[in-house]
Amino acid sequence: MQAIILAAGMGKRLKELTQNNTKCMVKVNGITMIDRMLHQLDRLALDKIIIVVGYEGKKLTDYISSLNIKTKIEYVENEIYDKTNNIYSLALAKDWLLKDDTLLLESDIIFEDSVLTELIEDERETLALVDKYESWMDGTVVKIDENDNIQGFVPGKNFVFADIPYYYKTVNIYKFSRHFSKTHYVPFLEAYLKALGDNEYYEQVLRVITLLDEPEIKAKRLNGQLWYEIDDIQDLDIAESMFAKSDDEKLARLQSRYGGYWRYPKLIDFCYLVNPYYPPRKMMDEMKANFEKLLTEYPSGMYVNSLLAAKNFGVRQEYIVVGNGAAELIKSVMENDDGVIGVINPTFEEYPNRYSKEKSVVFVPEDRNFRYDENDIINYFEKNYIDTLILVNPDNPTGNYIKYDGVIKIFEWANNNNKRVIFDESFIDFVDLETVTFLDNEILERYPNVIVIKSISKSYGVPGIRLGVAASGDKELISGIKKDVAIWNINSFGEFYMQIAEKYSKDYKTGLNKFYAERKAFVQKLSEMETLEVMPSQANYVCIRLKGSMSAKELTRALLADYNILIKDLTAKIRKLEKSEEGGEYIRIAVRDKEDNDKLVQALRQSLK
Numbered sequence: 001m002q003a004i005i006l007a008a009g010m011g012k013r014l015k016e017l018t019q020n021n022t023k024c025m026v027k028v029n030g031i032t033m034i035d036r037m038l039h040q041l042d043r044l045a046l047d048k049i050i051i052v053v054g055y056e057g058k059k060l061t062d063y064i065s066s067l068n069i070k071t072k073i074e075y076v077e078n079e080i081y082d083k084t085n086n087i088y089s090l091a092l093a094k095d096w097l098l099k100d101d102t103l104l105l106e107s108d109i110i111f112e113d114s115v116l117t118e119l120i121e122d123e124r125e126t127l128a129l130v131d132k133y134e135s136w137m138d139g140t141v142v143k144i145d146e147n148d149n150i151q152g153f154v155p156g157k158n159f160v161f162a163d164i165p166y167y168y169k170t171v172n173i174y175k176f177s178r179h180f181s182k183t184h185y186v187p188f189l190e191a192y193l194k195a196l197g198d199n200e201y202y203e204q205v206l207r208v209i210t211l212l213d214e215p216e217i218k219a220k221r222l223n224g225q226l227w228y229e230i231d232d233i234q235d236l237d238i239a240e241s242m243f244a245k246s247d248d249e250k251l252a253r254l255q256s257r258y259g260g261y262w263r264y265p266k267l268i269d270f271c272y273l274v275n276p277y278y279p280p281r282k283m284m285d286e287m288k289a290n291f292e293k294l295l296t297e298y299p300s301g302m303y304v305n306s307l308l309a310a311k312n313f314g315v316r317q318e319y320i321v322v323g324n325g326a327a328e329l330i331k332s333v334m335e336n337d338d339g340v341i342g343v344i345n346p347t348f349e350e351y352p353n354r355y356s357k358e359k360s361v362v363f364v365p366e367d368r369n370f371r372y373d374e375n376d377i378i379n380y381f382e383k384n385y386i387d388t389l390i391l392v393n394p395d396n397p398t399g400n401y402i403k404y405d406g407v408i409k410i411f412e413w414a415n416n417n418n419k420r421v422i423f424d425e426s427f428i429d430f431v432d433l434e435t436v437t438f439l440d441n442e443i444l445e446r447y448p449n450v451i452v453i454k455s456i457s458k459s460y461g462v463p464g465i466r467l468g469v470a471a472s473g474d475k476e477l478i479s480g481i482k483k484d485v486a487i488w489n490i491n492s493f494g495e496f497y498m499q500i501a502e503k504y505s506k507d508y509k510t511g512l513n514k515f516y517a518e519r520k521a522f523v524q525k526l527s528e529m530e531t532l533e534v535m536p537s538q539a540n541y542v543c544i545r546l547k548g549s550m551s552a553k554e555l556t557r558a559l560l561a562d563y564n565i566l567i568k569d570l571t572a573k574i575r576k577l578e579k580s581e582e583g584g585e586y587i588r589i590a591v592r593d594k595e596d597n598d599k600l601v602q603a604l605r606q607s608l609k
Helices: 012-018 033-042 057-065 086-092 113-121 161-166 178-196 203-209 233-242 247-255 281-289 291-296 302-313 326-335 374-383 404-416 441-446 456-460 475-484 492-527 552-563 571-575 594-607
Strands: 002-007 048-053 072-077 102-106 109-111 127-132 141-144 150-154 167-176 218-221 227-229 320-323 341-344 360-363 388-392 420-424 450-455 468-472 532-534 541-546 585-590
Touching: 002 033, 002 086, 012 233, 033 057, 033 109, 033 113, 048 057, 048 086, 057 072, 072 086, 086 178, 102 113, 109 113, 109 167, 113 127, 113 167, 127 141, 141 218, 150 203, 161 167, 167 178, 167 218, 167 227, 178 203, 227 233, 233 247, 247 552, 281 291, 281 492, 291 492, 302 320, 302 468, 302 492, 320 326, 320 475, 326 420, 326 450, 326 468, 326 475, 360 374, 374 388, 374 404, 388 404, 404 420, 404 441, 441 450, 450 456, 456 468, 456 492, 468 475, 492 532, 492 541, 492 594, 552 585, 552 594, 571 585
Parallel strands: 002 048, 002 102, 048 072, 127 218, 341 360, 341 388, 388 420, 420 450
Antiparallel strands: 102 167, 109 227, 127 167, 141 150, 141 167, 320 468, 450 468, 532 541, 541 585
16 A cells, blocks of 8 residues: 655745745644654555655655655656646646555645544455544535445535534545546546646546546544644644643643634534523524524614613613623723722633733631631621622632521621722522522612622623623713713624513523522432532532542543543632641533533543543
8 A cells, every 4th residue: 555645836825934944844733744744654564655745846846755664655747736736737647546455645734643544444445534524624524324334525615504413524644546546536537637637636636536436435524533634824723732742731722712612523622611502593594594694784883782781681771781701801800990909719710811910918717628708708807808809609619608687787898988899790690599590670779889790701601792780879870881881782693682582581590490400410410429519509500629539631631531521620729728738629611411421420420520
């Protein structure tokens, strides 16, 4: 068996990285793509490797000669690489196809070693390697039946988004038998070139072949193996995190992204905190039906969006402001506060991180599970002067909850002592002890020293449209925030969501009830593990102290490496707050739906043996 690598392209989308080098010489974590691929092929004891070169071909061949590859390498030159496409490059190597069974690869792919092993060990002679379509993929897809017959190649221009559940992406790695090349591929390649020219793609030939009664080629499905095609700098960035040199480096790279994990194949994100049972399908279908208009039309300004928020949350328009996520509002509020702030730790760090540590007073609860109530807060801050209290309820990451009457007591204390309260109720809808919100006209008017902030991303499960609200009976304060943020801070998708949200209120309540039941079942399963101490939580996450010998870092790393599950390691955040010299090990786990939660429980049981 031999291999043919197509490496003649210019890779223009990688910009300055391919200004003086061919695409496959771009480095992923310090190793060029061609170096990695050639060493992977070298381990297969092939008879030879044929490389079609073009752009910066001399640099590429000189570089390859320095790599100490044992397998014999032959070169084919595409002198008109800038005027042709890869069908012409493969046509230049067609005589090699007729000499032996062939692995055909494009040079801009990075993949696990097992990808090639599975392809070679499969007894079927001619195979197209495919993977279930994911949103990050681009290019040709195929439809296949239960017997791995390719029912059709679908080029990008014919892509139908409604058919995504039936699509598989071609990985651009193939195994051609010599017989298939002789009787099918090369004859059709020659005919295709003659009829349609050399500025086409070689997969178009396969598309024609699959229309035959006996096409011979079958699909080979990947089963979780990693691969990535690198076309631009964003692809390169993602590939470097997927194929990091160590599990620690991969974990660190993912943690530093703070989201966007939908780009990572099959990753289950237990870090981000959203409602797993909302929005309903009908709401998403309604937004899809209006997608074109929302994409091409300007959104309304602040006046209309605050009106929509007022309608949804039942408060007066002059009391509420909409933000591009709660983070935009937190930034505005904190940067316009010049007093001494009181913080309860551990908590959501976006608030204290926006403020000077020199003007912050920190309360750390004595309780080993970081439980506290209204009396603990009042007693501490009566002794330690502050101008503004930050209160996240339920708190993040502990899930600690102060009931309605307790919060009102804090508001009264702050009002009587001329103090301000920034009250974050982003997770309050997940509370099943009582149904309550402080986005209420009577409360806002009675306590104008209070500003209530709520992230719509969390409880409503729509982080992608970036919505949050802040409300206060202090109309001057709200007016100032509205002037501080951009007039078009909300896009049309966010505005439309607020426009239609009210009619899905029953679905929201149903989703919350499903959540309450699933959280109870999930916490029960976690609590049954002897190595976990689960803290009580009224939020959509649980904080856990590890009791076994495994550290939080080791567990986080193992879950990512072995199960593609990402959790949050809280140890560094919490340990500095503990009173004892021997600090604990802590993690935070989001509550997702039953299927994902069961996967995590099983992974924890295996990892914590």
